[in-house]
Amino acid sequence: MDFATLIQILDSxxxxxxxxxxxxxxxxxxERAGIFDIGLEGKMLxxxxxxxxxxxxxxxxxxxxxxxxxxxxxxxxxHGVASITFRGNQLISGVALNFLASGITVLVAQRLFGQGGxxxxxxxxxxxxxxxLPFADAVRDVPILGPIYADLLSGHTxxxxxALLAVPATAWVLYxxxxxxxxxxxxxxxxxxxxxxxxxxxxxxxxxxxxxxxxGLAGAYMATALQAGFGREMTAGRGYIALAALIFAKxxxxxxxxxxLLFGFFQALALRPDxxxxxxxxxxxxxxxxxxxxxxxxxxxxxxxxxxxxxxAGGEPYVKER
Amino acid sequence: xxxxxxxxDVVLVPLxxxxxxxxxxxxxxxxxxxxxxxxxxxMVTGALxxxxxxGYTLYYATSFxxxxxxxxxxxxxxxxxIGGEGQAQLxxxxxxxxxxALPWPHWTVALxxxxxxxxxxxxxxxxxxxxxxxxRGSHIVITTIMFNYIASALIVYMLVDVLxxxxxxxxxxxxxxxxxxxxxxxxxPGFSLIFTRTVPAxxxxxxxxxxxxxxxxxxxxxRLGYEIRAFGRSEPAARYAGINPFRxxxxxxxxxxxxxxxxxxxxVMGESERLVQNSxxxxxxxxxxxxxxxxxxPIGVLLAALLFGFLYQGGAxxxxxxxxxxxxxxxxxxLVILFTGALDQxxxxxxxxxxxxxxxxxx
Numbered sequence: 001m002d003f004a005t006l007i008q009i010l011d012s013x014x015x016x017x018x019x020x021x022x023x024x025x026x027x028x029x030x031e032r033a034g035i036f037d038i039g040l041e042g043k044m045l046x047x048x049x050x051x052x053x054x055x056x057x058x059x060x061x062x063x064x065x066x067x068x069x070x071x072x073x074x075x076x077x078x079h080g081v082a083s084i085t086f087r088g089n090q091l092i093s094g095v096a097l098n099f100l101a102s103g104i105t106v107l108v109a110q111r112l113f114g115q116g117g118x119x120x121x122x123x124x125x126x127x128x129x130x131x132x133l134p135f136a137d138a139v140r141d142v143p144i145l146g147p148i149y150a151d152l153l154s155g156h157t158x159x160x161x162x163a164l165l166a167v168p169a170t171a172w173v174l175y176x177x178x179x180x181x182x183x184x185x186x187x188x189x190x191x192x193x194x195x196x197x198x199x200x201x202x203x204x205x206x207x208x209x210x211x212x213x214x215x216g217l218a219g220a221y222m223a224t225a226l227q228a229g230f231g232r233e234m235t236a237g238r239g240y241i242a243l244a245a246l247i248f249a250k251x252x253x254x255x256x257x258x259x260x261l262l263f264g265f266f267q268a269l270a271l272r273p274d275x276x277x278x279x280x281x282x283x284x285x286x287x288x289x290x291x292x293x294x295x296x297x298x299x300x301x302x303x304x305x306x307x308x309x310x311x312x313a314g315g316e317p318y319v320k321e322r
Numbered sequence: 323x324x325x326x327x328x329x330x331d332v333v334l335v336p337l338x339x340x341x342x343x344x345x346x347x348x349x350x351x352x353x354x355x356x357x358x359x360x361x362x363x364x365m366v367t368g369a370l371x372x373x374x375x376x377g378y379t380l381y382y383a384t385s386f387x388x389x390x391x392x393x394x395x396x397x398x399x400x401x402x403x404i405g406g407e408g409q410a411q412l413x414x415x416x417x418x419x420x421x422x423a424l425p426w427p428h429w430t431v432a433l434x435x436x437x438x439x440x441x442x443x444x445x446x447x448x449x450x451x452x453x454x455x456x457x458r459g460s461h462i463v464i465t466t467i468m469f470n471y472i473a474s475a476l477i478v479y480m481l482v483d484v485l486x487x488x489x490x491x492x493x494x495x496x497x498x499x500x501x502x503x504x505x506x507x508x509x510x511p512g513f514s515l516i517f518t519r520t521v522p523a524x525x526x527x528x529x530x531x532x533x534x535x536x537x538x539x540x541x542x543x544x545r546l547g548y549e550i551r552a553f554g555r556s557e558p559a560a561r562y563a564g565i566n567p568f569r570x571x572x573x574x575x576x577x578x579x580x581x582x583x584x585x586x587x588x589x590v591m592g593e594s595e596r597l598v599q600n601s602x603x604x605x606x607x608x609x610x611x612x613x614x615x616x617x618x619x620p621i622g623v624l625l626a627a628l629l630f631g632f633l634y635q636g637g638a639x640x641x642x643x644x645x646x647x648x649x650x651x652x653x654x655x656x657l658v659i660l661f662t663g664a665l666d667q668x669x670x671x672x673x674x675x676x677x678x679x680x681x682x683x684x685x
Contacts, residue, residue, distance in 0.1 A: 038467070082664040086671075091402055091463050092663035095610060099656030104350070106649040111354040117647065232649075240467055247464065285483060291475035294468040298450075301460035301468075310461070 005275060007147050009268050014152065015226065017264025018160045019044065019218040019235075023242035024249065024256040025163075025170050026214035032174065032251060033207030034187035034313040038094035039079055040215055041239025042101030047072040047219025049105035052119040052230030053112055055126040061224050064126065068223070069216030075101060076212030084204045087317030098239075106232050117232040119223070128157035128225040157225040159217060166214070170253040183207055187311035190318040200318045218242075244297035251311065263293040326673055336615055336622070338669050339661035340629075347654045356646050364643050365636025375635060377507060377521020381593065382605075383631030384523065387530040388585035389609025390616060390623040391537050392578045397618050398541060399574040400554040405451060405466025406582040407606025408473030409444040413583025414590040415480060416443030418495045418597035422485075426501035433504060436591050437529070437584060444583015445576040447473060452575030456568045462575075474600070481599060494598040504592040524592035533581065534620040540577075541620075550574050582606060604652075608634075611655050614662040630655070 023040045030037040050071035055064030075097050082093040106117035113119055133154035140150040174180040186193045186203045194200050222238075223230040245263050249255030269276045270289040277283050326335075348358035369379045389406045396403035403409075416439035426432035451465035481493040490496075506524045508517035517523075541547035553560040553570045561567060585605060590597050608630055615629065616622025637651030661669065 038463070078660075082660065086665055086667045088664035088667055090664075091404075092610070092614070092659060093665075095404065095607075096656050096660035096664055099607070099652050099659060101656075103649040103652030103654075103656060106647055107350065107354055107653065110647045117649070237471060240471065243464070244468060285479050287475040287479040287482075290478075291472045294471045294475075298454070298460075298465055298468050298472075301458075301465055302454050303458050303460075 003144075003147070007151050009265075009272060009275060011152050011155075012268040012271065013261060013265045014156060014160060015264075016267040017260045018156075018163045019221050019226065019238055020242050020245055020260040020263055021163045021257060022159075022166065022214050022218035022221065023239055024245045024260050025166050025253065026211040026218065027243055027246045028170065028249075028251060028253065028256060029183070029207045029214070030211040031246065031314055032187045032311055033183050033204050034190060034311055034316065034318070035079075035083055035204055035208055036090040036094065036315045037079065037208075037211060038091060038240075038243060039075065039097040039101075040211075040242050041235055041237065042094075042098035043072040043075045043212060043215035044219040044222065044235045044239050045098075045105050045233070046075055046101045047216040048223040048234055049109055049119070049219075049230045051216075051220035052122065052223035053109060055122050055224050056113070056119045056229070059124070059126050061122075061126055061128055064224055065217075065220045068220035069213055072216035072219060073209065073212035076208050076215070080205050080208040083317065084201055084208070087319065090315050090317075102233065105230070109230060109232075119230040122224060122228045126224070127228055128159060128221075130155045131158060131161070157221070159221040159225050162217065163221075164257075167253050167257045170256075174253060179206075184311075187313055190313050191321075194318070194320060200320070204318075215239075241293050244293050247297055247310075248300050250309070262296075266290075266292045326670060326677065330673060330677070331670075332617060334673060335666060335669050336617060336662060338673065339666065340615070340658065342661045342665075342669070343654060343657035346657050347650070350653055351646060351650070354646070356644065361640060361644060361646055361650075364639050365632070368639025368643070369632045369635035373517050374519050374521060375639075377517055377519075377523045378635040378638075379628070379631040380507070380523035380527055381521065381588070381631070382634040383627040384527045384530045384588045385585045385602075385605040386608050386612050386627035386630045387534060387624060388588070389582050389606050390612030390627050391533055391609075391620065392581035392585075393609045393613035394616070394618045394620070394623055395537060395541070395550070395581065396574055396578040397613055398547075398554045399550045399570055400557075401455070401571065401574060401578075402463050403448065403466055403575065403578045403582075404463050404610065405448065405469050405473075405579075405606070406609045407602055407604065408466070408470035409447045409579040409582035410585045410602045410606045411473045411477050411600075412447040413440035413444035414586035414597050414601045415477060416440045416583060417586045417590045418485065418498075421498040421502040421591060422495060425499055429502060429504055432502040433525070433529075433587065433591070436502065436587055440583040440586050441580035442583070444586075445580040447583070448575045448579025449572070452572050452579075455575075456571040470606075477597075478599060481597065485597070492598075495596045498591065498595045502591060503595060504587070506592070522593045524588065526588040526592045529584075529587070531624070533584065534624050537581070538620040546573065582609065608655060611659045611662070615658055 027037055027040050047068035051064035051068030054067035055061050079093050082088040083090040109119055110117045136150040136154035139146045182198055182203055186200055190200045222234055241263055245259035248259040266289050270286050273286050351358040351361050369375045392406050393403055417436045420436045420439035451462050451469055454460040454465050455462040485495045486493055487496045504524045507513040507521055549565045549570055553565055590601055612623055612626040612630055616626035633651050633654055637648050640646045641648030
């Protein structure tokens with residue numbers, strides 16, 4: 001594999017890792033606050049459909065993005081009501097919302113556009129354009145660093161850069177702000193937070209809302225940046241890969257970056273089986289590359305690659321003492 | 323909160339949840355500019371209006387009984403087996419391997435062997451998540467989700483690279499030999515009086531009914547069933563009573579995986595007569611809805627499976643005769659799971675209020 005191919009694969013790694021990273025950080029906020037969320041997939045799908053549809057109707061990708069975030073927030077609110085207010089089973093609520101999203105998206109897209117559950121192809125201002133970072137063209141000819149800057153780092157949509165910036169932002173919020181401290185506390189020991197006079201319900205709803213916003217970004221990226229329009233089931237299990245990455249990252253923001261880059265790399269390799277074959281020397285079935293993120297996650301869960309300890313109060317509804 | 327009377331908890335809570343899901347579904351149909359009454363008409367006529375429709379409804383219900391029982395038995399040990407889909411796919415692989423291994427002389431022998439293969443493969447796929455839960459404390463929900471994806475990748479690999487006959491384009495196994503073909507209901511004496519046209523529902527339906535009885539007997543009439551339920555109610559109490567948690571988790575999940583795997587004698591052996599990609603078509607997930615709706619009791623599971631069979635066949639008819647997309651059934655499925663599984667407290671609170679209104683003295 002030559003240098004140009006490597007850059008190419010790393011470039012598509014970054015492209016494919018973006019939705020995973022956004023969804024993974026989304027899950028991080030929710031789970032750190034003690035709310036399990038296996039509904040990342042559904043929220044992304046809903047956001048993808050809403051953003052694709054609104055972008056197609058209005059011609060503005062920014063309105064599309066807003067609609068995507070709103071749609072994702074709606075599902076997040078439902079999850080919040082079910083799991084915080086009514087203290088229902090968070091896992092079951094997540095599963096339910098995934099199915100709901102899977103069906104509703106096709107119904108709405110079919111009703112609006114009548115194209116078999118797809119939105120019309122987007123172009124121009126209805127799609128996020130690739131940004132060229134400053135001086136990208138000037139430094140392209142510098143050996144090694146030039147292509148890394150000009151071809152790998154430059155030329156992505158703004159959402160990719162937002163996703164990358166969201167990592168330090170998340171780390172800062174989580175570890176350097178009062179809100180972050182309380183958020184982590186509510187995921188470990190909600191009773192202690194309650195004793196300190198801080199509302200557990202408020203904190204958990206806030207976390208679930210942040211999850212909704214980030215999933216909205218991830219979904220909008222799918223429909224308006226990675227691809228040009230919404231297609232049925234277009235998230236294709238990315239919500240679950242993000243969940244896997246979250247465990248792989250042991251619920252830490254920087255870990256989330258590395259984990260999603262790794263899983264994005266597998267996805268990029270699965271698109272180029274010829275390269276994978278050239279490097280390994282033997283033919284690697286594409287299905288093995290597809291399954292690798294899941295296999296790795298199981299290994300992590302099994303404790304063979306470090307131990308993953310989830311937030312202690314995760315999944316348990318908080319019942320205030322009377 | 324007031325405690326509801328027992329009968330209300332068993333009967334009213336699922337019925338009201340179902341009603342909520344139905345009302346919301348009707349609103350969804352209205353929102354996409356269609357007529358819910360006409361939709362219900364089409365569904366009832368298509369799924370229940372003729373023996374032919376029933377043949378499809380029962381065929382779907384058969385699969386859902388197996389996956390519903392699989393989720394049920396795990397729920398009783400308070401394990402959430404979300405991996406029925408993967409276990410059923412692996413069960414399909416087991417069925418295919420058995421059916422293609424020998425020139426089976428008669429379907430009865432083949433059915434027995436294929437059931438064993440399906441159950442073994444399904445159980446094996448549940449074994450690793452079960453072991454990780456029991457010994458290493460990895461959350462079974464996450465591991466079974468991961469195993470669903472690993473299963474579908476494995477099946478794709480097996481079908482594309484291993485089991486596909488030379489010269490065939492589509493990724494599927496060869497057709498099973500005629501000796502393995504299960505009789506459909508129209509070929510069984512007695513049933514053939516009702517079903518005059520070929521229907522996909524087959525003898526597996528009777529196996530599914532037997533499975534309901536067996537699961538009931540296991541859970542409520544054996545020592546193991548008692549241990550499973552005790553473990554599910556309270557792990558520390560069960561531990562104190564000398565029940566071995568490792569053994570209960572393993573046995574429960576193996577049984578659950580085996581039941582999910584058994585589903586594939588219905589669709590793989592009974593219907594398509596070869597293994598294709600995504601043979602389960604989401605039936606493993608519907609098991610979750612069926613178990614929740616059926617209140618984790620085999621009789622409830624049977625009724626809920628029939629309901630979902632109706633929903634699936636009716637939904638397909640909607641896709642054929644109206645402009646309502648077939649995906650409506652996934653919406654209904656999601657709503658049923660939401661109301662019966664996650665918002666059940668809300669339904670109980672509402673009912674509790676109603677009961678208090680009726681008898682002001684108790685309040």
